[in-house]
Amino acid sequence: MNYIIHYDIAAIIVTVVIGIHFYMKKNISTIQNRIFKLLLIVELAASLLDLVTVYTMKHPPTAARFTHYALNMVYLALFNLTPVVYFTYILKVIKKTASTSRKEKFLMIAPISICELLIMTTPLHGLVFHMNQSGEYVHGVLFWLLYAASLYYVALAQYYTLRFRKFFSRGQIVSVSCYTVFCFLLIIVQMAAPDLLLTQFAVSIAVLLIYFSLENPLNYEEKELGTYNKTAFEKVALELIYSETPFQVLGMEIEGMRYITDALGVENANRLLKQFSALLLGIVEKEKVFFMGGHRFAILSERSGNWGEIISEIQSRFSVPFLTDTVSVTMSAPMCVVAYPENVKRLADIMTLLDTGIAEANQLSGTPVVYANDELLKKGRREAEIVQIMKYALHEHKFEVYYQPIYSVKKKRFVSAEALIRLRHEDFGFISPEEFIPIAERNGLILGIGEFVFCEVCRFISEEHLLARGIEYVDVNLSVVQCMQSTLYMQLLDIMKRFELPYHCISLEITETAAVLSQETLIENMDKLREYGINFSLDDYGTGFANTAAVVKYPFHAVKLDKSMVWSAMEDAKALSALKFSIAMLKEMGMELIAEGVEELEQAQLLEEMGCDFFQGYYYSKPVCGAEFLEKLAQMEQQSAF
Numbered sequence: 001m002n003y004i005i006h007y008d009i010a011a012i013i014v015t016v017v018i019g020i021h022f023y024m025k026k027n028i029s030t031i032q033n034r035i036f037k038l039l040l041i042v043e044l045a046a047s048l049l050d051l052v053t054v055y056t057m058k059h060p061p062t063a064a065r066f067t068h069y070a071l072n073m074v075y076l077a078l079f080n081l082t083p084v085v086y087f088t089y090i091l092k093v094i095k096k097t098a099s100t101s102r103k104e105k106f107l108m109i110a111p112i113s114i115c116e117l118l119i120m121t122t123p124l125h126g127l128v129f130h131m132n133q134s135g136e137y138v139h140g141v142l143f144w145l146l147y148a149a150s151l152y153y154v155a156l157a158q159y160y161t162l163r164f165r166k167f168f169s170r171g172q173i174v175s176v177s178c179y180t181v182f183c184f185l186l187i188i189v190q191m192a193a194p195d196l197l198l199t200q201f202a203v204s205i206a207v208l209l210i211y212f213s214l215e216n217p218l219n220y221e222e223k224e225l226g227t228y229n230k231t232a233f234e235k236v237a238l239e240l241i242y243s244e245t246p247f248q249v250l251g252m253e254i255e256g257m258r259y260i261t262d263a264l265g266v267e268n269a270n271r272l273l274k275q276f277s278a279l280l281l282g283i284v285e286k287e288k289v290f291f292m293g294g295h296r297f298a299i300l301s302e303r304s305g306n307w308g309e310i311i312s313e314i315q316s317r318f319s320v321p322f323l324t325d326t327v328s329v330t331m332s333a334p335m336c337v338v339a340y341p342e343n344v345k346r347l348a349d350i351m352t353l354l355d356t357g358i359a360e361a362n363q364l365s366g367t368p369v370v371y372a373n374d375e376l377l378k379k380g381r382r383e384a385e386i387v388q389i390m391k392y393a394l395h396e397h398k399f400e401v402y403y404q405p406i407y408s409v410k411k412k413r414f415v416s417a418e419a420l421i422r423l424r425h426e427d428f429g430f431i432s433p434e435e436f437i438p439i440a441e442r443n444g445l446i447l448g449i450g451e452f453v454f455c456e457v458c459r460f461i462s463e464e465h466l467l468a469r470g471i472e473y474v475d476v477n478l479s480v481v482q483c484m485q486s487t488l489y490m491q492l493l494d495i496m497k498r499f500e501l502p503y504h505c506i507s508l509e510i511t512e513t514a515a516v517l518s519q520e521t522l523i524e525n526m527d528k529l530r531e532y533g534i535n536f537s538l539d540d541y542g543t544g545f546a547n548t549a550a551v552v553k554y555p556f557h558a559v560k561l562d563k564s565m566v567w568s569a570m571e572d573a574k575a576l577s578a579l580k581f582s583i584a585m586l587k588e589m590g591m592e593l594i595a596e597g598v599e600e601l602e603q604a605q606l607l608e609e610m611g612c613d614f615f616q617g618y619y620y621s622k623p624v625c626g627a628e629f630l631e632k633l634a635q636m637e638q639q640s641a642f
Contacts, residue, residue, distance in 0.1 A: 015204050028236055084153050107156075151183065355380060408613070510538060
């Protein structure tokens with residue numbers, strides 16, 4: 001028979017190209033990865049042997065009969081092994097090991113075992129192939145069984161892929177399905193036309209599809225930083241978890257990178273990320289370094305962790321500024337150490353602990369380290385649940401807006417109110433804004449919450465005709481993240497236009513933190529909004545060190561004195577002097593003053609004497625829902641009528 005070998009040559013070329021690309025790139029060392037390497041080797045060896053068997057048939061060696069048998073037996077063994085290796089690879093993708101039943105194991109092992117036994121013993125019975133008297137290769141009566149077994153494992157791989165499709169992306173499922181269809185079609189063609197050596201070509205193309213969809217090193221590499229990415233981290237961690245191999249993770253976050261990006265630009269921020277990744281790659285050898293996205297990194301080690309040296313080097317580096325083209329930047333890197341299985345049993349808990357631990361460490365000074373424990377995991381799980389509650393509340397409009405009235409000293413009535421977000425859940429009960437707002441900021445939900453509050457306030461003002469009831473404006477808080485959005489002014493103006501509101505009916509509250517961390521963007525937003533008549537107040541005055549600088553730098557019309565200043569002044573002479581000085585200074589600068597936390601008549605009287613213009617606190621009213629706020633306005637109208 002004259003065999004057409006072009007397809008075998010093409011298969012070899014395709015497999016070699018895949019191998020070169022695969023080995024030249026940064027690879028993560030996992031069992032799945034090693035099985036794919038084996039698949040490449042088996043496919044290449046089978047393709048080469050297919051060519052060799054054809055050559056020896058045309059140019060028989062001295063011991064022709066023995067050689068023919070040996071070469072064909074090895075080739076068929078490899079040919080039959082290829083779909084089994086592929087099937088094993090799919091099993092590793094779906095992490096199906098310990099859960100496999102005896103029946104499943106039998107169905108997985110029996111066909112290949114039978115086929116390999118038939119191949120190895122074929123010189124005795126000739127059921128798979130034999131050499132006729134002329135020395136020609138002839139298929140035996142059971143040769144079809146080899147094709148059937150190959151198609152069986154390809155079909156089995158397809159079945160498990162669809163059954164456990166949660167482990168695959170849509171593109172990966174398509175690739176596996178193409179592998180299945182391609183192998184079936186070409187093996188059928190091969191059976192119909194034995195002279196066309198199509199089988200190995202079919203396998204090589206199928207391997208190519210699998211490579212680019214499931215095993216491509218580029219899918220796991222953070223090229224710009226020279227590290228692995230989050231996908232690679234999850235892949236490695238999951239494999240270690242499923243194999244019950246102990247490991248530890250050191251997670252860290254470059255604090256303030258978001259604000260550095262805003263202040264110095266993306267290019268300088270990326271330069272700082274590269275400096276930090278180079279630092280980690282320089283001090284870590286066997287451990288793997290992963291860029292987790294945003295400004296977070298992780299180091300994974302299978303060794304029981306003595307992180308002291310690594311942590312010390314990181315802390316030492318952060319004790320001196322990082323350099324950009326224009327400025328030097330002092331940063332911190334809060335860290336968290338998580339151990340499997342001591343602290344966690346699941347990948348989701350690892351990610352939860354890293355989030356919570358780094359956030360906890362960020363509350364400490366310097367470059368601190370938090371070691372995960374049960375308490376931290378409990379806190380992290382609560383945060384994860386709160387995230388889901390907030391997502392649901394946003395989607396179903398379950399957040400509530402409360403209003404705390406603001407009393408005018410001059411007009412002796414309520415003239416405004418501060419809008420405050422509230423969240424309740426049937427299981428969790430009342431969830432304080434002090435708890436869920438920081439979580440929302442870390443998880444990207446704060447923008448949606450901010451938009452909801454602003455829309456709800458505008459709707460309330462419009463539908464309840466608050467301006468006609470004596471309310472001059474409503475204070476709405478802006479988060480740090482909102483202040484960093486360059487399109488903030490457009491969003492707020494669009495909402496107010498939608499409700500046909502005059503712009504002066506809204507006043508925006510900004511904290512010192514937001515003012516400091518988003519300077520250029522904030523000033524631009526403030527200037528745009530002030531053109532339309534929207535005013536701004538500085539919230540929480542007295543809680544930081546840069547309050548006065550913020551008052552000078554930004555176009556605020558009012559300052560809200562934090563309740564801590566008010567309460568301290570009632571108990572301490574020095575604090576009282578500081579409060580008097582602050583009020584006098586702010587009045588000199590032309591600021592309207594709103595005193596927060598006024599809960600006693602004595603406080604109100606003292607603050608009025610000092611020159612405060614407005615009072616906000618429980619002495620006048622606690623935060624109330626919209627309906628109660630309207631009732632208070634109605635009572636105020638009745639009193640003024642007398």
